[in-house]
Amino acid sequence: MGISVNDVEITDEAVERELPHHANAPAPVKAAVEALVLREVLLQAARNKVAMAQEELRALETSQAEDAESLIEDALIDRLIEMEVQSPVPTDEECETYYRKNLDQFRNGDLVEASHILFQVTPNVPLDALRGKAEEILQQALAQPAQFEELARTYSNCTSAEVGGSLGQLTKGQTVPEFERVIFSLEAGEISPKLVETRFGLHIVRVERSAEGRTLPFDMIKDQLAHYLAEQVRARALKQYLKILVGQANIQGVELEGAKTPLVQ
Structure with missing residues (x-):
């Protein structure tokens, strides 16, 4: 059975093009297939939910003609994630709590x-x-x-x-x-x-x-730590969103973890 997402086929040629990006993965072919499936899931959701202004589309189409379609797809996915994946910014108190519980991470030298x-x-x-x-x-x-x-x-x-x-x-x-x-x-x-x-x-x-070495003071690394924690929260939120999309999609030929409801841990 071929691999498809809501009847859109993931071709062998697409997997071959994607494969070099996953050369260091434990199972490169599996990683390439999963990446393509997740991209297609996101792209389909983006096409359903994201409307881009005509001037944006024209700018993307003329920026690099040979890559216009890929650029438009990337922009659609980025806009979708911006709209749908919300993650809170960590407070100074949360950053300091993490810092004091993980002092070894902030040693230098x-x-x-x-x-x-x-x-x-x-x-x-x-x-x-x-x-x-x-x-x-x-x-x-x-x-x-x-x-x-x-x-x-x-x-x-x-x-x-x-x-x-x-x-x-x-x-x-x-x-x-x-x-x-x-x-x-x-x-x-x-x-x-x-x-x-x-x-x-x-x-x-x-x-x-x-x-x-020495433990770096909190004030010195506060901004970098806030950025790191925000990225961690965002990554978890994106993973959660992808699980929901996967659970709602009709995916054939490959097993991916998904959820049918937002109430998923």
Whole structure:
């Protein structure tokens, strides 16, 4: 069965054109199809609800002739969202409450110097065997910390093996979250007692040195925080609106989460 929204077909050619925008998604084809379906749902709702002045249409049609239709569609969708998706602006009190509950997010300058031994997951190596070997080397490292660099040179699948596993100085945001949580929780000279698992594989992690930063004052980040919270609220409101539109549409060939009523959580 083909994919359609209220009898409007989502063609294979359209999916192929959309696919490069989702190359990094876990399931690129699925992500491309869902994006096209949601765009069509929005576009149909916009055509039913949004009236654009003739002068606006003429300006869009003449701005870039080859992309005129796409520009008009984008403008219709933007106008629809502006009309239908309402989200409150956070107050100073709400911003300050969020700030005080999440002080770690507003630290600046935290620094660690870390090393690791990476056991990379590959199709040719059974995960159980890889984990067993990684655990064996972890116990060696914990028992004889002075051998960490030698173990990294021998066993690590990372290019850092050439320098004894050293990753140099790292600040927050430079590594994947699960790795970051560990390195910023260890004391200088400490080796994590457990393997750290990321999408890159299994890691034995040691922190060489660490330096604490400072928490930025609320007045310094108040405006940026208000913008961030407003965007979060708007994103939730848009998601809610899309669920309602999806629930009201006749969508064939793909399953999307929708709601038949505005009373949806």
